[in-house]
Amino acid sequence: KNEVEQSPQNLTAQEGEFITINCSYSVGISALHWLQQHPGGGIVSLFMLSSGKKKHGRLIATINIQEKHSSLHITASHPRDSAVYICAVGYNFGNEKLTFGTGTRLTIIP
Amino acid sequence: GAGVSQSPRYKVAKRGQDVALRCDPISGHVSLFWYQQALGQGPEFLTYFQNEAQLDKSGLPSDRFFAERPEGSVSTLKIQRTQQEDSAVYLCAKTRVVVDSPLHFGNGTRLTVT
Secondary structure (H helix, E strand, O other): OOOEEEEOOEEEEEOOOOEEEEEEEOOOOOEEEEEEEOOOOOEEEEEEEOOEEEEEOOEEEEEEOOOOEEEEEEOOOOHHHOEEEEEEEEOEOOEOOOEEOOOEEEEEEO | OOOOEEEOOEEEEOOOOOEEEEEEOOOOOOEEEEEEEOOOOOOEEEEEEEOOEEEEOOOOOOOOEEEEOOOOOOEEEEEOOOOHHHOEEEEEEEEOOOOOOOOEEOOOEEEEEO
16 A cells, blocks of 8 residues: 655745645655645645656646655745645556545645 | 535535435546545545446445446435444545546535534
């Protein structure tokens, strides 16, 4: 069974700080997803990665396949970035029977 | 969620009641997934459909859980004789069967069994 570990579990930072959330997994995968979940809200897909790096606005996601590790970075963090960020891994494109991490709760203080 | 409608948004059931949770992927994506998210935990896979075919139901926790997608669009997750441990948020997600196709999640149904 693939284990997905995220760190930290909770992170509080001041507005403007550079944020890094880490994800490690134990078994080879086809893709890794970074997801965002607001309290009481649904889940939004931020990135889907199988190699390298992707950037969208202030968000950057990287993955190192050899080390089985991914990071999500947020530059110039803002209070609206406060949410739970979840890492999830999949094994077959088209069958997203994902294994999820337990999430990182991020709070950005104004 | 982006093009995934789930209903009801909240459901309170007495222990032993049957419930039915609905997911409408709206814009006809092929693959549909159900996940269960307990409080403070990450989502866990329940079952997966490709069109009307249920290709994987290995995550369903017991035979009280049943899912269907008869016409390959709207899906229903049914829980019979609900128990307190069934209390969770039930999430539905869709994707296309192509590389790099993102997942789109619904807002979920929060089920509370009293």
